[in-house]
Amino acid sequence: MKFKSAFYLLFFFSAFLSFDGVAQNKHTFEIKQGNFLYDGKAIQIHSGEMHYSRIPHQYWRHRMQMLKAMGLNSVATYVFWNHHEILPEQWDFEGDKNLAEYIKIAGEEGLLVVLRPGPYACAEWEFGGYPWWLQNISGMELRRDNPEFLKRTEIYINRLFKEIGHLQITNGGPVIMVQVENEFGSYVSQRKDIPLNEHRSYNAKIKDQLVRAGFNVPLFTSDGTWLFEGGAIDGVLPTANGEGNILNLKKAVDQYHGNKGPYMVAEFYPGWLAHWAEPHPAIDASNIARQTEEYLKNDISFNLYMAHGGTNWGFTSGANYDKKHDIQPDLTSYDYDAPISEAGWATPKFDSLRAVIKKYAQYDIPDIPAPFSTIEIPSIKLTRVGDVLSILEKQKSVQSTTPLTFEQLNQGYGYVLYSRKFNQPISGTLDVSGLRDYAVVYINGEKVGELNRYYNNYTMEIDVPFNSTLEILVENMGRINYGPEIVNNKKGIISPVKINNIEIEGNWEMYTLPMQEAPDLDNIKKNDVFNVPAKTKQLQGKPIIYEGVFDLSEVGDTFLDMENWGKGIVFINGINIGRYWHVGPQQTLFIPGVWLNKGSNKIVIFEQINSELKSEVKTVKTPVLNKLK
Template structure:
């Protein structure tokens, strides 16, 4: 057993000064078979600690559930950190931001409009307690005081940028301590204005989050906390990307110089991100500061270790800086080698609307319902209603992208990013609206908002009620496989795929190994390998490839499935030698 404490100027491990050299790895963004590799490469860079958030909505996708299987096995992740001889920092929120869907807060929580957000509202606190009751035992038994790796535990997350409800923060502190958390508690906030004071409580260690002007930021932090060790809890050495923009990068030498300033000042650090990973499936978040901007599938973050787990120039620059201050291991990881290349053709497909029409429907007698009425909280939803005639159909808002069909024929698309809310319908018939939740806002006042079609739904000014809505359940592709038929022959074997549809192809492999899927000629949708949802692709870019973690690939035949929303100009995709995350900003 060990002790960990906060001294007058240092963190103290067993009474001795201990500088935290941490790197952020989100276990839920990395295939679990690759956790050890990523943790080891952090140690090889010279780090001694791994930090992670905990995504409440992933662990509890529905009320009264708590999953710890597969990529959600936090206990196993922390045990692997310990096995590598490293310490751990756990940041369970309950709000995490992290460019993650809804900032980690479960969407089901806000189907009750009376529930508060990040506040001491009783309904919200009760739900938080239910989450913590199941989470905290996993962390408590893995604290350094009980022979585990956990040395620090965070209360909320950059709360000073959102609110200043001290009763809420105190409730989180009391809950953690009552459950047996006895390592130091801390908060993190940006060193601006009153955020540090608003986001913390007396007795909690305060840390800063920043990526530049390190000396100035540390001085700001010291003015507000005269005693205790200085720490940057998020040293932003890269950034995330949104669809339709460039791939963000930061200069390796400049970032390394800032890290040197931090370490020279005697500060501890958590590098955010050390390894970003991937927003698999529908897990990406979004930002909305007047314009809705969903985050891409890759969470590479221009981190020292790439999305697929390889060292960059930044990795070695950081390692050199750390080596000036602390010993580093002699071994270093190898650079990326080319992945297998091949061309894969899809040969069969199923119309998405036809298959989805067999899924259970929720009929709502009143105004157009939110997508949450289905009990599914991400992905795609199909709204249906029969119309006697055409006209201008408008909605209060579309969240986030809606494709309109009359008797199966496409009539147009509306997108939230462009503020579009109305469409002309040429006639009546069966109206079907396929709505994509492109990611819930993860930062700011729009956290917790509903998805789908937002009323009122007006046809030439008259409100349309009595809608039905179906969840497009993609947890299994079996219904689509069962309905798939051979694609019609195109000219000389060429031709595209009509959307929305799910198409299937197969490819051979010698065994597990990373792949990079390139979808040139395809428009928008999701791709699956052996049933695993790799995430979203979109011709808007910036990213041009999807990362396929090696453990998903098996020896022999493998299945590729593509959910294409609009339509493609080709029936082929390519596995290429290396990832392409798009052009950098120059």
């Protein structure tokens, strides 16, 4: 049948891809006569989405081999702008951020690459991929035909091209297609306050920036079929997100692409995203296999979103928005109920997809590569703790008559302590309606309550005695990554604090705690650091830093068990492996074996709630991602 020969040709030709800086064997790829043409032959794209930014670079090749073993011929990846431009024109493309190396490995493994550079990505990633500091630029309006915004997008696109432009198939590399913007039709439908002609003008200018930078492979857009009117661009292939009805897909593409294909579902969802405090979604493997077979039988190209999700390391997880919760922060784990698990394991869903693709393939699908070994650490002793409030209060503060946002403090992520001394007593309702996103409230260092944007909990009763200090430790839980609220993404306290509806002004002090690096208790004054368990009872209820050192005779992947902890973040050997929160459903944090050492290792835990003092923590061999409390 047509599909079998086309699929075979793609694997046959991709086997000749060989990379040494630039590929030695050039091929062609174009959209013509209603087909994807590879070296002039019609082929289908069967891709798996997998983000380099969510996987340690040492595991990239293994995960590519897993895609091949599932029967796929391509890999798709977003590029997250904020992952690379840390501050204005301060770029990082090294190590786990080495996109060019990721693309080269894909080519070496016989995979073609579909690149999704945004500049907006979504993807449950912090701020949808936008750098936080854009919000500090005067006159900036995100995601619209705005000179300040388009100036910054052009700088990003040009710098990205410098990094990976030579890896396009036109230069002998594996990159066959590049996406323009992302799900823009959805945004158009949600921002009816902006004229449609301005939306279209903006989208066309992003396309022009990509072309001017030097991207010369076929371009495409990606939207729900019912949203093509707002997201489609003349001369650019529209592809569909989440479309299971093949007739609808063909009808929509034909309408916006000259009554002809090719037809591609650019986001085919075998799993779904997960939020804190909500059940982890699960999608039935048999349903996914049946839908895949429908695509295979009808010559529909597709991209599994996600084929392998990975992990939102550090502060990279984003958030969604709805009126019920105001914010829905995404988990640290980006397992996504994908065919390849967070730790790179084949799942029953993987087996189902592999089996259905095998029915149609006239070639040998490679064996499934072995997973990396796992270990269990029964006990990691925590030997020292640090008093975070005391530590912060000894640092230099920023003073203002009103609370300042993270952005005004030139801080992107982490925490800020807001402190206000009262010379006279005051009591009543504390109102922090401008909280973004989570806070623990203290009076004279003693915890008196929590405020939480997820639960729309912005008020509490408070009693501040004479000559006392009110402290509010605020956490940024991830900027919104989808929808119209993406333009309202400042963090910290963004409006006046009130007590009994009276604005509390004057003498606010702010202490920054960005946690860009692991705190080092050796650099802290001894009277703020205590041995465990001696003298630590006085720290109960305060935010503290735990520290422990442990030795390993062997290394392997493992999962840190945080089920009995409160809320915070964890560093392993200086690497922030992400957030935990007792509400679940995620109760473990993935630790890649490549981040552990034979011999000495160090763990640092920042615990915000600290309702019960700890002396040890352990790891387990299997993750817990679906246990709500």
